[in-house]
Amino acid sequence: MDLPIYPHRSSILNALSTHDTLVLSSETGSGKSTQVPQYILDSPIGEIRRKKSSSSSPSPAKQQKLITCTQPRRVAAISVATRVASEMNTNVGTTVGYCVRFDSTQSNDTRILYQTDGMLLREVTQADGSLLPRYSVIALDESHERSLRTDVLFGVVKRAMLARNYSRADKSDSDIPPEDASLLALRRRCRALKLPPLKTVVMSATMDISSFTSFFPNSTSLSIPGRTHPVQVLYLPTPTPDYIDGCLSAILRLHELYRESEGWGDILCFLPGQEEIEDVAQLLAAALKEGGSGKTEEAKLLGKIATSAGGLRGDRVQSLKGLGANILATTQALDEAQIVPLYAALPPEQQMVAFQPLIPGARRKIVLSTNIAETSVTLSDVAFVVDSGRHKTRRFNPATGMEALEEEPIAKAQGTQRAGRAGRTRPGVCLRMYPEETWDELPTAPEPEIKRVNLAQVVLQLKTMGVADPRKFDYVTPPDVQSLLKAFEQLFGLGALDRSMELTEWGVSMSKLPLSPTFAHLLLKSREFSCVKEMLTAVAMLSADNIFYRPNSSAKGNAVQRAAAAHKRFMSHEGDLPTLLYVYQTWKKEAAYVAASDKHRDKKMRQMQGKQKTSHGEWCTRNFVNGRALARAHDVRAQLEELCGRSTVKGGLGMDVGSSCGNDIVPFLKCACAGLFLQSASRDGVMNGGSKKGKPPAGGAGLMGRYKTTFGGFLCNVHPTSTLFQRNPAPKCVVYTELVVTKKNYLRGVTQIKHEWLGEVAPAFRSRFGAQ
Known part of the structure; x- marks a missing residue:
């Protein structure tokens, strides 16, 4: 009331x-x-x-x-x-x-x-x-x-x-x-x-x-009307050279200034993405662990926060970056504060920490969030907001078929929402890490997502609904025609649409899977190669983020070396998909894990313990594997398996989910080729450090070359997280699950194939596009 x-x-x-x-x-x-x-x-x-x-x-x-x-x-x-x-x-x-x-x-x-x-x-x-x-x-x-x-x-x-x-x-x-x-x-x-x-x-x-x-x-x-309490909005007098440093400085000073004498309240800091959140969390943990913001006199007045919010650019912040902090921030209080990351890729259990009571010893939460906390969720105890003024957004270029994850300034509507989070329960403060002149130049509202992303899944859904021509569908904001045509082209290439752009039986089957058209096509192809069991695992593992835990260079001891050694046992010479498959198979073989929702959980756990299996948590810790990501992949796989195995009469796909290629990896790789043929690439003729095309340097040095995509001819590098990164010599031909643009064009989910397979297992490679 x-x-x-x-x-x-x-x-x-x-x-x-x-x-x-x-x-x-x-x-x-x-x-x-x-x-x-x-x-x-x-x-x-x-x-x-x-x-x-x-x-x-x-x-x-x-x-x-x-x-x-x-x-x-x-x-x-x-x-x-x-x-x-x-x-x-x-x-x-x-x-x-x-x-x-x-x-x-x-x-x-x-x-x-x-x-x-x-x-x-x-x-x-x-x-x-x-x-x-x-x-x-x-x-x-x-x-x-x-x-x-x-x-x-x-x-x-x-x-x-x-x-x-x-x-x-x-x-x-x-x-x-x-x-x-x-x-x-x-x-x-x-x-x-x-x-x-x-x-x-x-x-x-x-x-x-x-x-x-x-x-x-x-x-x-x-x-x-919404907010019942006023929020004081403060700006920087001049642009900050590094908004990460500015946000860190503002958080520390707010934490020191507003303690018991002034009234506690949670601090919410908006950052562009997961990487920035993890960086700030580590720096913040290090700063709080060594005694907070230094309890300096300069932060006694509110105005000085805004005036000097970017002022820790110097030695203090730079020294913190070198100090590091290998701390799980949500499990202990540091200087009476609990650091809580919040972003979409976090497992649900970790996301819920932001809504739970404070841990013992903490008087406030410092929540580091992406725009997920703008309006989608409500954090009731927030009194202070630090706004970086940035967010990350995906942009799809229909002319090239490439998707870029770009960091951009927010819109005024987003900035207004961010500030509003500080006024729910008491008068609040919002510190914007940019000058007021920058605010005046921001667009009024963000660009609708339908104008900037791949529309293949939308077109497939509309066709499945019976919409004859998705171009004439009643949109609030119509998408670009070129984006729609690119989506038609992709679905045609995957066999979901025929030459008349009508939905095929293959397209109907693809639409039943809660996956992107590419991954749905990949999973359906596994029937032809008798590797349904293995491909279910691979697709489920792709649905879980960050399977491998990689300590950063500031981690204590020799954690980086131990993690690399632990991961090496899983690395497949053929690339990322077989590696993910082997991680899951090894985990199932060696670790004791039963989903909490399983009705027979206790009985199954006793059976596993009788077989002297290692506990799930211990296995993941020893192998530097993200346990929550594995558990999520396990749940996703179970649900995909149920859907694929269910009869077509009951809305399923009627697949033989027990179909397996066993120890023979070739059918699995051919399936990856057939499923991802639109996302294939060949090693570029000019290698790193090489000389003439086809003539690499003596001794094999420089065979870690770039790749040229089959469709579009874009030069790309293998992503550093791939098992094929810096492979020497690099495979001549690969398929990939994602092409992203950051500082470079990167291929992710890279798996090596043989070039001749493209014509053998993916006839559409030639017949639909005339590829040579």
Whole structure:
């Protein structure tokens, strides 16, 4: 009742009862994500009930309808669902559940379902899914982020509304253009199923309301105040040479200035990515371990924080960089502070630390986060925000087919959201690590993701939904035509579309897998080479980030050398995919691990211990392997195996998941070639330190050359984390799982193949593209 949204409860419900769409604009911290679904559930809008059916499978009209709230990120879906379940005095998985990729708690009792937008999109591709028959109300949260999946969902939900919210008295369908045969078919199907109308709530912290009210049918809008406490925003007088140093300095000074006499409060620092977060975490841990910020007199006045926030550029910060700190920051308090990293690649258990109570000895958290904490999650005790003004974003170049991970300045809308995190529970302070003149030059809003990413998966989903021409789909912001054409080209190359750009049976099978089109194609190809078992493992391992733990150069003792020696036993001469496969196989053979959700966990653990297996934690520590990443790969593999092995009648793929190539690695490598043939590269003729093409230096030196991609002819280097990095001599031909651009063009997930295999196992290599 103390939340800013509570006084507007009646207005929200009245607006939704008289309109099909409510566009709800509300500042961060108003309570919209947690409260609106509860308001709807307790109102007549949420009481769409039907008589129980005598059949075991009731019709869509007779099934209990759900209220769903979509989130761009899995951590938000899980944390908000947990919070709402707590407020309703129930457990997650009963009245309130969540559904994210490879993890779901929804049950037959679930009425409010928080899920990622990607999971709802996957549901759309199923039978009658385009009508969203399970739902009575759909809340599209964090719409201002304009993520790719959310943008597509806008169009999908609108089509479902146009099909379901028809006048039963008027069956002329005159409101549907005659050329839109698919929408007309949807409406007829809706009548047959007797589906009730669909309500939609579009929720956002900041957005252009008019663009959404004009896009969705029968819509109205409400604006609700959020933050109830003022936030003082301070800027640097001049640009800082290094925002990492500036952020570190600001955190240390805030930590010292605002102690018990001034009032404790958590500090939230926004940084571009995982690498920057880990760097700052180490520097910060080292600084706090040796006694905090030095308790200097210069930080007694608030104004001096802004004036000198970039002023630790000198000896102090540079010495910290050399000092290092091999500390797991979330397990111990340092100078009464708990350091908490927060980014998307963290395992869910580590992400949840940001929402848990302080550890013993800590008086505040210092949360180092990417833009995941801008609006997707709420950290209730934050009083201070340090904003680097930077974020990382992926950009796909349709002309080249290359994807770059670029660090860019944020938009004003993002900066406003970041500052707002400091004013939820008390007056706050936001320190921006850039001058006010820089703020004035920032764009108003970030560019929608649909304008800058690979659209292959979107096109595949739309075709599976029955959209005849994805170019004519109803987008809020239409993507570039060139990007769509590049997506068509890729799907055609993978066999998902035929020459008429119609969906093939292969494409239908690809759409059933919760994977990118490339990895779905790779996994399906494993049937031809009788290596389904091995490829399930490889694809699952690719879904888990950072399998190997590599200590940095500042780690104590000889950790770097020990890690290198431990990893060497897994390294395959053939490259990264076989290496990942061998890590998993060795772990299964030597370590005792059973998923916590397994009903027979205790019995299986006793059996493993009887076989004298090493505990999971001990095995991972000894081998410098990320235990949580392995556990996640294990869970992903189990779910992929279930989907692949399930019969086609039940929506599966009917694959023989026990099919194995055994100790013969050649079928596995040929499968990798057949699955990744569009991502092949040959060693460039001019080697590092070489002379003439085809004539490497004597003694083999310099055979660690660059690669030229088969399609596009781009010169690339093997990524330093690859097992083939600096291989001498380098393989003549490889396939790769990812091409990224940072300081150089890098190939990741590199596996060696034979060039002649491309024509042998991937006939499309020649027939579709005429490659030689």
